[in-house]
Amino acid sequence: MRNEEGKQMTEFTFYLSDADTERLFAIKELQGLDDLTGNEFARKLLEEELYRLEAMNKKIKQEPAEE
Numbered sequence: 001m002r003n004e005e006g007k008q009m010t011e012f013t014f015y016l017s018d019a020d021t022e023r024l025f026a027i028k029e030l031q032g033l034d035d036l037t038g039n040e041f042a043r044k045l046l047e048e049e050l051y052r053l054e055a056m057n058k059k060i061k062q063e064p065a066e067e
Contacts, residue, residue: 016042
């Protein structure tokens with residue numbers, strides 16, 4: 001599958017608990033992203049978290065080790 005820019009995408013299939021699903025839709029509503037489906041919003045959250053974690057890991061690797 002490819003995204004809008006023509007980049008290759010990987011499909012992930014997983015299940016969320018009812019509580020996590022409610023949390024997902026509550027956050028979606030709070031952010032005013034009613035134009036996105038639940039799946040689109042979940043993908044957006046996961047992508048943002050992956051970028052955040054990657055940046056945090058790079059920062060940790062660049063910091064000098066404490067002695």
